[in-house]
Amino acid sequence: MSDLLTVDNLTVRIDTSRGPITPVRDVSLRIPRGKMLGLVGESGSGKSVTAMTITRLLPRRNVHVTGGRIEFDGRDLTNLSDRSLRAVRGKEIATIFQEPMTALNPVLTIADQVTEPLRVHLGLSRRQAADRAAELLDMVGIRDTARVLRDYPHQLSGGMRQRVMIAMAMSCEPKLLIADEPTTALDVTTQLQILELVMDLQQKHGTSVLLITHDLGVVAQTCDEVTVMHNGQVQETAPVEQIFEAPQADYTKRLLSFLPSNRERSRTARPAEGPALLEVSDLVKVFPGRRRRGRRTEPVAAVDGVSFSVAPGRTLAIVGESGSGKSTTGRALLRLHEPTSGSVSFDGVDLMALPAEELRAMRARMQIVFQDTYASLDPRWTIERTLAEPLRLHTDLDAAGIRERLAEVMELVGLEAGHLERFPHEFSGGQRQRIGIARALLLNPSLVVCDEPVSALDVSVQAQVLELLKDLQDRLGLAYVFISHDLSVVRLIADEVLVMSRGKVVEHGTVDEVFAAPKHPYTKALLAAVPSPDPRARLDRAQRRELVEAGTKEAVA
């Protein structure tokens, strides 16, 4: 049987205000009918541009296909007119995107949006389209279809929105589904359900799927073949088992070596010794309800009675999905968000009782690293000015002394002193995270709260930043509260793990206890839902699905 889609030697040029760039060079890939191809690469590898070029979704004015062919079902898409392309888009090739909130129109109901392609491409009447829309939502596992159809996008959860997107994509029974990072914005348990759904649909309808992702675990669990891209070029194409068991290209090997699950902890988890540095007990943070039509909705307890302690030089990880209250816990314990009740004692001092002045002085010793460092740096200030600020505030160093300390810390986090004159937007994501860490370390803190410090980074950079954090802990004796949704990262760095769901702690133990013998069903679900980068682990799919369903139910109750 011939391939549904073959891309031959595709080269794409984009004219930017700073001159032309070539994000895709000589790329070839093929998708057999009814199969799933994974297109893998780090950010900037050209994987999304390649996919968008297939349906020519990029503006024609400055994006040019300068070479190659895209043959889909016997036609060359590169020289189709806009008009004939529109007939292909949506009907024969459907696309789903990473962030379903931005891909859905916020002012139209779900019914309006799901019926549109049915009426445009299939010429269904209003009534027929409405019936079919309900069927489609049912097919993607939405139970309360009548209500969801009346809803607007913001009334649905992220997972529900992605289901709606898939329903729309499948509405015309396309031959090819292009899924661009479809689960990156979702929690792991939701991710598992969405991927299962895509695979079910693929098998039932014989749809071919092009899955674009940075996550090798997702690829291992879903794809038949894998194409690895780097710097706009294809590095390797092979069946999925071969990629993971006998990678050929150097780049693939490197990529695999960065996987947290392929890396061993450099040291075993250590038990806490001596008195605790940080003691949090019964921490509560309640957000007042929003005002809606004159009435206040119920207040929300984002953090609901959380207690733990952290010893000097140790790492406590707080794990949870979005909305679990993990970030709020991190900020409440530093009193960046004033807690509603509870007590926090830091090095024997009761933080809750400290007057504002003394609390500000105390901040030198407890710092925070943000997830989005770009947002945490004043865009108008050079790095030097930003980093000098805490030193001016808390020390009596003169200009020369500040300069010296900055150079010292920059070296500590692996940056050059020459970088100090630059503005935040002139750094890469990994460099910015190093700057965030540098700022936290300037004042020699004993506690650093790391709020998802590596989630926005590519795996290779992620590995470097984690190494840096570990290394700094060893050298400076820092205690970390490490907040993350990513269990594979937590396994590498934590001594103790706290699992949170809906503001409450559901499990608390050493890293070995929690990973080897999880007790709470929700913890089991989280562990089961992490896509394992081992294609053979697919065999126990049904069992994993069961664990996840049981655990998420438990978490809701």
Added chain:
Amino acid sequence: MPDLKSRPTTTLSLLLRNRLAVVGLVFIALWTLGALLSGLSPYGATQPGAGALLQGPSWAHPFGTDNFGRDLLTRVLAGGRISLWTGLIAIAISLLIGVPLGAFAGFVRGRAGGLVMRLMDMLLAFPSLVLAMAIAAALGPGMVSAMVAVGIVGIPEFARIVHGQVLSLRERDFVEAGHAIGLPGRSILIRHIVPNALAPILVRATLGMGYAILTAASLSFIGLGAQPPDPEWGVLISDGRGYIISGEWWMTTFPGLAIATSILGFNLLGDGLRDVLDPRLRTSK
């Protein structure tokens, strides 16, 4: 990351690459220069008898003469001095009062903040020209009351912009990062929030200059601002009003063009500034 090294760094050099902003700058520069040089004219701006009455444009009097025989070019250029000053001072009044009010309301929020913004809303609810007329009339006609009136009318606009900016900026991570290193609230407001809110304020102030000139001219036109024989642009149009029908078009046309081109200049410059003030266009050396 693409190579950013060759890009200019200062706001000015970026601005000079923006063609429309340069046109705006040229208009403003011409009127400013004219205002500065108007004293060098062989004719007085206010003394009658520079030439015959009501002469059309000629080499001796490029803009013609008015009903007292005064040289209209001299009067229009001298009027620029009054109009530009009025705009500047009015905007300064709006800024000096509006920006702190908005920043305060946005940073403290709560009741006090709400009260300030509701007051601003009340000011905004009046048609601005009517409000300016009321204030100018209450203060008594004259150039100073026109400046004050236009300045007060502009306050809520700036307060609202700053308020909105501060509300969104205070939720940004870099403000939280400021709290995290123990910076006092006042320093965060002054060092991090206000400078980041400045770009839209500067843009609005530039655009507001044009509007302030227009409003001041309108007040003068109806007799609440500058008084004859002062050659303010609104006064000039008011003087020429009676002569439109009888055919002395130059008496209204040239001051009218002066108002139009100076406002256009500030609008073009403001739009250019908006494009240029994006901090992402900035780079180190």
